[in-house]
Every structure is written in structure tokens, then in C-alpha cells.
Amino acid sequence: MAGELPSSSSFFLQHGxxxxxxxxxxxxxxxxxxxxxxxxxLYWSWGYMALTMTINWAxxxxxxxxxxVPEVRTLFDYMGPSPYYLIIPRVVHERKKAIKRIC
Structure with a gap:
């Protein structure tokens, strides 16, 4: 239909x-x-994540x-097995902060 955005445009508009x-x-x-x-x-996000994981399981x-992890290859594959890939970004962030404090 004329005037409709592709689904990818909608995704980027919503998340942007x-x-x-x-x-x-x-x-x-x-x-x-x-x-x-x-x-x-942060605490609300962790609570939401725990609730969502529980509902997913149920x-x-x-x-x-x-x-x-998804069945297709993604960046998650480089962050370890489930559920560790949920923790890796936080660990990287904390190490980056520690390095900044030292320098």
C-alpha cells in the first residue's frame, strides 16, 4: 500500500x-x-527480566x-552459553569503568 513504511523502518523508529x-x-x-x-x-530491569524469563518458561x-540464544548465528554466540550471555555485557562495562579509574 502507498504511504506505508517497511517493517524495518517501524522497528528503528520505535527503538530510536x-x-x-x-x-x-x-x-x-x-x-x-x-x-x-x-x-x-537497573533493579526494575532485572525484575522485568526475571518475570519475563519465568513467563517464557511457563x-x-x-x-x-x-x-x-537464537537458533541463527548472532553476536550472542561470542558471549558464551545461556544464561551467561546476559551477564557478559555487564562484566565488560564494569571492567571498562575500572580501567578508566586507573588511567
Whole structure:
């Protein structure tokens, strides 16, 4: 149909809206996060991940690749077996912060 976006465009518009909104709120409207907001967001994300993994297991689904790596080759293949590939990005981030503190 004329005027419809391809599905890939919709994906990038939806996911690109999150960082654009964050930048607009902080720099455009001068709304900054409160102290402890990062930790709260992290804990809520872990809770959501645990709930989603439980629901995935209960209904036999695989939303977000939380219960295992995809069947096709992806970057997950280089981050170890399930569930360790969920932890690797966090470990890399912490090591990067530690290196920055040393230098």
C-alpha cells in the first residue's frame, strides 16, 4: 500500500525514539534524573527480566532471547552459553569503568 513504511523502518523508529526522548528531556527540557534513578532502573530491569524469563518458561516461548540464544548465528554466540550471555555485557562495562579509574 502507498504511504506505508517497511517493517524495518517501524522497528528503528520505535527503538530510536527512546534515546531521542531521553536527550530531549535532559538537554531540551532540562529534566534530569533524580539521585539513585540509575540503580532503580537497573533493579526494575532485572525484575522485568526475571518475570519475563519465568513467563517464557511457563508458556514455552522465547521472548527477548532471555531463555537461550537464537537458533541463527548472532553476536550472542561470542558471549558464551545461556544464561551467561546476559551477564557478559555487564562484566565488560564494569571492567571498562575500572580501567578508566586507573588511567
Amino acid at each position: 525514539g527512546v534515546p531521542v526522548t531521553a536527550i530531549l528531556l535532559v538537554w531540551g527540557l532540562q529534566i534530569t534524573p533524580e539521585k539513585g534513578a540509575f540503580k532503580r532502573a 508458556i514455552g516461548q522465547h521472548y527477548g532471547f532471555l531463555n537461550g
